Amino acid sequence: MSGPGSTPSPSRSLGERIREWLPAVVVFGLGLVAWQWLLPDVLGVEDFLLPRFSDVLGALVDEHHLLLRGAWITLKEAVGGFVLGSGAAIVVALVLARWRPFGDALMPYMIAANAIPIIAFAPITNAWFGILSPWSKVTIAAVLCFFPVLVNTLRGLTSVDPESIELMRSYAASERDVFRRVRIPSSLPYVFSALKVASVLAMIGAVVGDYFGGSLEALGIVVLSAVNLSRYATSWAAILVASIMGIAFYATIAGIERYTLSWHPSVARRAS
Amino acid sequence: MAFRRILSRALVFVVVLGGLWAVWEGYKWLWERTGWSKPFRVDDLTLPHVHSILLQLGKPTSTGDDLWLYLLHSALFTARAAAVGFLFGAAVGFALGVVLAHFDVLRRGVMPYVVASQTIPILALAPIVVRGLGSVSIGGGPPPDWARVAVIAAYLTFFPVTVNTMRGLLSADPWALELMHSYAARGWTTLWKLRVPSALPYIFTALKIAATASVVGAIIGEQTASISNGLGGAILNFNQYYVLEPTDLWATNLFAAMLGIGFFLVVLVAEKVIVHRAPERLV
Amino acid sequence: MSASEGSVVSIAGLTKVFGNGGVTALQEIDLEIERGEFVSMIGPSGCGKSTLLRIVGDIVEPTEGDVTVNGKPARRARLDRDYGIVFQAPVLYDWRTVAKNIALPLEMGGWDRAKRAARVREMLELVELTGFEKHHPWQLSGGMQQRVSIARALSFSPALLLMDEPFGALDEMTRERLNLELLRIWAETGSTVIFVTHSISEAVFLSTRVVVMSPRPGRVASVVQVDLAQPRTAATREEPRFFELVTEVRESLHATGADEVEETLPAEGEIA
Numbered sequence: 001m002s003g004p005g006s007t008p009s010p011s012r013s014l015g016e017r018i019r020e021w022l023p024a025v026v027v028f029g030l031g032l033v034a035w036q037w038l039l040p041d042v043l044g045v046e047d048f049l050l051p052r053f054s055d056v057l058g059a060l061v062d063e064h065h066l067l068l069r070g071a072w073i074t075l076k077e078a079v080g081g082f083v084l085g086s087g088a089a090i091v092v093a094l095v096l097a098r099w100r101p102f103g104d105a106l107m108p109y110m111i112a113a114n115a116i117p118i119i120a121f122a123p124i125t126n127a128w129f130g131i132l133s134p135w136s137k138v139t140i141a142a143v144l145c146f147f148p149v150l151v152n153t154l155r156g157l158t159s160v161d162p163e164s165i166e167l168m169r170s171y172a173a174s175e176r177d178v179f180r181r182v183r184i185p186s187s188l189p190y191v192f193s194a195l196k197v198a199s200v201l202a203m204i205g206a207v208v209g210d211y212f213g214g215s216l217e218a219l220g221i222v223v224l225s226a227v228n229l230s231r232y233a234t235s236w237a238a239i240l241v242a243s244i245m246g247i248a249f250y251a252t253i254a255g256i257e258r259y260t261l262s263w264h265p266s267v268a269r270r271a272s
Numbered sequence: 273m274a275f276r277r278i279l280s281r282a283l284v285f286v287v288v289l290g291g292l293w294a295v296w297e298g299y300k301w302l303w304e305r306t307g308w309s310k311p312f313r314v315d316d317l318t319l320p321h322v323h324s325i326l327l328q329l330g331k332p333t334s335t336g337d338d339l340w341l342y343l344l345h346s347a348l349f350t351a352r353a354a355a356v357g358f359l360f361g362a363a364v365g366f367a368l369g370v371v372l373a374h375f376d377v378l379r380r381g382v383m384p385y386v387v388a389s390q391t392i393p394i395l396a397l398a399p400i401v402v403r404g405l406g407s408v409s410i411g412g413g414p415p416p417d418w419a420r421v422a423v424i425a426a427y428l429t430f431f432p433v434t435v436n437t438m439r440g441l442l443s444a445d446p447w448a449l450e451l452m453h454s455y456a457a458r459g460w461t462t463l464w465k466l467r468v469p470s471a472l473p474y475i476f477t478a479l480k481i482a483a484t485a486s487v488v489g490a491i492i493g494e495q496t497a498s499i500s501n502g503l504g505g506a507i508l509n510f511n512q513y514y515v516l517e518p519t520d521l522w523a524t525n526l527f528a529a530m531l532g533i534g535f536f537l538v539v540l541v542a543e544k545v546i547v548h549r550a551p552e553r554l555v
Numbered sequence: 556m557s558a559s560e561g562s563v564v565s566i567a568g569l570t571k572v573f574g575n576g577g578v579t580a581l582q583e584i585d586l587e588i589e590r591g592e593f594v595s596m597i598g599p600s601g602c603g604k605s606t607l608l609r610i611v612g613d614i615v616e617p618t619e620g621d622v623t624v625n626g627k628p629a630r631r632a633r634l635d636r637d638y639g640i641v642f643q644a645p646v647l648y649d650w651r652t653v654a655k656n657i658a659l660p661l662e663m664g665g666w667d668r669a670k671r672a673a674r675v676r677e678m679l680e681l682v683e684l685t686g687f688e689k690h691h692p693w694q695l696s697g698g699m700q701q702r703v704s705i706a707r708a709l710s711f712s713p714a715l716l717l718m719d720e721p722f723g724a725l726d727e728m729t730r731e732r733l734n735l736e737l738l739r740i741w742a743e744t745g746s747t748v749i750f751v752t753h754s755i756s757e758a759v760f761l762s763t764r765v766v767v768m769s770p771r772p773g774r775v776a777s778v779v780q781v782d783l784a785q786p787r788t789a790a791t792r793e794e795p796r797f798f799e800l801v802t803e804v805r806e807s808l809h810a811t812g813a814d815e816v817e818e819t820l821p822a823e824g825e826i827a
Contacts, residue, residue, distance in 0.1 A: 023381030031385075049404040105284050115536035116529040117488040120503070123511040123521060128312035135311070163642050166614045171663050172634045181659070185650045204393040211399060211496050212511070220396070224496065227399055235400055243392035250391035263650045265693040 051233040056240065059233035067241050070219035074206045075245055077134050077218070081141020082202035082249075086195060088142070089149035096150075097157035097183065098175070107154065114147040119205065122212035131213045141205030145198035149191070156190025157183045189264060192257040199253050203246045293322055320519050325526065328519040339520065343506060343527040350502035351531060353418040354490040357425025358482060358535075365430040366475070369437025370463070379438065389431040395489060398424050399496035406497060417501060421493040425486035432485075436478035440471025476543040483535040491528060503528050563715055563747045564588040564611055569620035571606055579772035580606045584620070586766065586775060590714075593741060593748045595758035597804065598768030598776075598811070604751045607773070608717050611749065612640055625714055636664060638715035639708030643723045645700035647692035647707075654679075654688035657707045664711055678706040681740055698729040705737070709744060716741075716748045723753065731789070734760055738787055755808070759783075759800045760792060767804060769811040776811040779804050 035053040039045040047055075060067065096103030118140060125136035160183055168178050210220025219238055226235035300321070303314035312318055329340040337345070372379040372386075405420040414420075444467045452462045494504025503524060510520040569584040580603040588594050596604040609615040610622060613633035624632035632638065639660075647656045654675050661671045679685045682702040692700055701721055708716060722730045734757060741748055752758050758765045762781050769776040781800055783791055791797055 020380060023377050024384045027381040027385065046404075046408070049401075049408065106288070109288055112533050112536065115484045115532045117484070117491055117532045119488055120491055120507060120525050120528040123507060123514065124525065127514055127518070128318050161644075161646065163644055163646050164648075166609070167640065167642070167646050169614050170612055170633065170636075170638070170640045171660050172636055173663060177663060181663075182648070185648065188650075200391055200393070204395050207393050207396045208398075208492060211492060212507075223396065224399060227403055232400070232404075239396055239400070242396055246392040247388060263691055265649065265691075 047232055051236055055233040056236045059231070059237040060240065063234055063237065066217070066222060067219075067238055069217050070222045070238065071241050071245055073134070073215060073217055074203075074210070074219040074242070075249075077137040077209075078141055078199075078202040078206035078245075078249065080134070080138040081205055082145055082198055084138065085142035085145030085202070086149045086198050089146045090153050090191065093150050093153035093157060094179075096154055098179070100158075103154060103158070107151070110147055110151050110154075114151060118143050119208055119212075122209045125209075126213055132215045134215070137206050137209040137214060137218075140209040141202040144201040144205040148201065149194045149198050152190050152194035152197075153187060156187030159190070160186055188261060192253070192261065196250055196253050196257070199249045200246060203242065203249060207242050296322055317515065317518050320522060325519045325522045328517070328523050333520075339523055343503070343524060346501065346503045346506045346524075347527050347531050349418060350421075350487065350490045350494065350504065351535075353421040353493075353502065354425045354486040354531075354535065356418075357422035357490070358429050358486040360422070361426035361429030361486075362433050362479060362482065364426070365433030365478075366437050368430075369434045369441065369471075369475075372434070372438045373441035373467070383438075386431055386434055390435065394428060394431070395424075395485075395492060397427075398489060398492045401427075402493045402497035402499075417494075417497075417499045420497065421490045421499065421502065421504075424489040424493040428485040428489045429479075429482035432478040432482055433475065436474040437471055440474030441467045443474065444470040472547045476539065476547060479539045480536060480543075483539045484532050487528070487532045487535050503531065561590045562587045563590050563592075563625060564749065565621070565623040566607075566611070567621045567623075569607070569610065569622060570618050571603065571610060571615070572618045581610075582772040582774050584773070584775055588747060588749065590747055591745060592764060593738075593750065593762045594764045594766060595750045595752055595762040596766045596768060597752055597755065597758045597808070598773065599770045599808070600753075601771045602768040603771065603773030604768055605719050608719050608749060608751050612638060612717050632715075636660070636711060637713055638717055639711070639713045640717045641701070641704050641708045641719070641721045643720040645692065645697075645704040647700055647703060649692055651691075652688060653684070653690050653692065653695070653703050656692065656703055657710050659707060660711050674710055678710050681709070681743065682706045682736070697725050698733060701725065701733065702736070705740065709740070709746070712744070712746075714746060716746050718748065718750045720751055720753060722757070730754075730757065731792075735787075735789065737761065742786060755801055755804050756792070759797060759804060760787060765800075765804055767807040767811065777807045779807065 032053060035050070039050060040047075040052050051059075096106065121143070122136065122140050125139045129135040129139070157179075164182055164186075165178065168182060171177075173181070206218075207220045207223075210218045211224060214221050219242055222238045223235045223242075226232070226238065296319075300314055300319050303319075308314075316324070329343075330338055332338050333342045335342055372382060401423060402420045405423060406414050408414055441463075448466055448470075449462070452466050457465070490502065491504040491507070493499070494502040495508050496504075498508065499505050500509065506524045507521065507528075510517075510524055514521055564586070565588075566584055566586040569581055570579070571581040572579050584607065596607065598604050606615060610617050611624060611629060613622075613629040622629040625635075625637045627635070627637075647653075648659070651659070654672075657675045657678050658671045661674060666674070675688070676685075679688065682705055684699060684702055684706070687695065687699070692703070695703070704721070722733055725733065737748075738761060748761075750758070750761060759779075759781055765779040765781060767776045767779065768774065779800065783794065783796060783800070
């Protein structure tokens with residue numbers, strides 16, 4: 001807890017930072033060693049379960065054209081679905097927060113809808129837009145993002161301290177004022193936390209949506225066809241690419257969060 | 273008083289379902305009438321009538337069973353795989369979470385990777401894992417289909433449960449910890465009487481997510497490994513014949529939705545029973 | 556039942572019942588508060604003092620009775636922003652700096668930027684927090700946050716200040732210091748204050764009059780005139796007359812049967 005008039009706590013020393021990250025680096029190193037030698041040579045893990053790390057790297061390099069092309073297509077689908085789904089969810093959340101009886105009544109249904117395996121609809125969206133069209137995957141990604149963002153944004157808009165509302169009422173504030181000045185700013189932490197989850201879901205929607213059929217060059221199809229041809233190193237390389245994209249997407253959202261929420265105590269204190 | 277509550281909830285349920293039905297049929301009617309092709313052309317193939325789907329459930333399939341029975345068997349197959357994987361993944365995840373909460377060095381070493389696992393599409397590994405396990409020999413042969421699928425449910429459950437268990441265990445109020453200390457409570461006692469109860473809300477959050485993820489993982493696993501017994505197999509099957517009879521696939525999705533919601537509800541009920549928390553205050 | 560000359564708040568026959576005939580929080584309250592007075596309300600938990608404050612502020616509706624503030628009905632007074640309110644929690648917005656928090660009611664009142672800036676500076680001087688304009692609430696101590704809350708309540712120079720146990724969450728020494736500050740501010744601004752508290756010594760120290768309330772259903776049990784000399788100082792707490800008055804208030808409280816009151820939970824919608 002900061003004392004009166006204090007600035008955020010001083011930066012930690014370099015030594016402290018190294019000590020914090022050293023175990024993770026060691027584990028990373030050990031992991032690589034295990035991947036490269038322990039699993040294949042000592043434990044006899046077969047190629048089709050997990051190829052050697054150098055093999056995967058090799059496939060990454062050899063097939064980089066294929067993989068980059070697939071990554072680009074999949075990224076577009078994921079981002080498209082993310083923007084569509086999250087955008088729609090935020091709009092609906094604003095409406096439902098404004099007309100509370102609807103919002104309160106529908107909340108349990110939205111939570112339930114979130115538990116539906118949306119991905120199972122991929123063949124149907126393929127029937128709608130055509131198997132090769134990116135729109136079928138964009139739709140899946142969008143619907144995957146929609147409910148979590150909706151539920152969390154709505155929670156954020158309605159979890160306002162009652163005294164805050166009383167304060168605004170003492171200023172003769174209209175509902176619009178309350179929204180603009182209180183509900184929306186205080187919902188931002190919730191919204192960002194939902195957007196981070198949505199970014200992962202959008203990636204899953206785009207990649208796994210392809211498992212039901214998609215454009216030949218999309219990353220998901222690359223994985224499937226590689227597995228079919230028993231070229232496991234390539235399939236793992238594709239997964240690796242998808243993972244890196246996933247982390248990058250998530251990190252981007254987290255970065256935007258840190259900038260937008262610079263006022264939030266949890267963000268500001270960590271910034272040292 | 274309570275009866276009125278139940279009645280109003282039931283009324284809302286009917287209204288919501290009725291509303292959805294009205295939106296569906298209304299959209300279909302409007303798009304067919306005008307012939308709009310954006311976002312997609314609407315006809316009996318792309319958007320069958322709700323009643324067509326429901327009626328189809330009573331028709332027989334090539335297996336001899338009526339559709340609803342066939343889907344029920346498929347759903348149970350998927351459910352078993354998902355449930356076994358879920359429970360196993362939850363148990364291992366909980367155990368690892370406890371270990372990580374206790375051993376600081378281990379935590380700092382492993383945590384970034386467990387957290388990173390939350391940002392990558394692990395589900396994408398499903399086909400590789402299930403196919404791969406199909407070629408492995410354990411006790412004289414490859415593991416049974418449902419077990420291969422359960423593995424996916426297990427790892428999809430494992431990561432979030434580990435993260436949340438750890439976070440939850442470490443979230444115990446420092447003053448409550450001091451109180452425990454003043455009772456001369458030893459490690460295990462503090463663990464079970466204080467930390468674990470403090471962690472339960474976090475753990476259940478992870479379990480609710482994992483419940484759905486397990487079902488999804490099971491379906492994807494079946495589908496990509498061409499396992500014909502579960503809902504994934506049903507989807508594969510009916511997808512091939514979609515142009516001949518679209519309602520079969522829609523009916524499958526209905527069952528998949530019910531399975532997902534069902535799993536979620538089970539965890540929700542378990543949470544209500546086990547965790548006694550102050551209700552959410554929405555203003 | 557008309558408001559007499561110089562009375563800022565006029566309460567007649569006020570009754571408040573919560574939840575369809577469930578809980579009677581207040582019963583037949585009659586009270587007149589003159590301009591420039593400092594009136595404390597004290598009573599056991601559940602006696603309705605906070606509810607009474609909120610009814611004066613038109614944040615809660617009375618069941619029966621008339622409330623006139625500044626010669627108008629309470630609702631009109633609220634819409635005209637005739638009062639400022641301070642709660643036990645500072646209710647400051649994390650995403651606004653101290654300066655912007657204080658400026659909030661001014662923004663809502665349509666003041667232009669230059670006037671707002673000037674007023675904020677004045678208020679910061681008044682509560683002795685000059686230099687903290689750009690700080691965020693979580694960087695300040697509890698006492699400082701409450702001072703910001705007071706500055707905000709007074710920023711638009713309301714005739715009336717409503718305070719609901721504003722120092723309840725602070726330690727004794729900070730409380731005593733802030734008591735002196737509040738008296739200084741009261742003298743400088745010439746406003747009328749209605750102050751709800753649990754502390755007998757605080758009530759006697761600050762007020763010109765102490766209203767003692769009975770346990771639920773809340774009635775005015777007695778009114779104690781505090782004739783201590785103004786301006787009050789730290790030395791005032793050691794005068795014999797101070798102890799006499801504290802004893803008088805304490806005996807009034809006991810006479811209402813306060814120590815035989817059972818603690819019950821507030822009814823739905825009720826404020827304790």
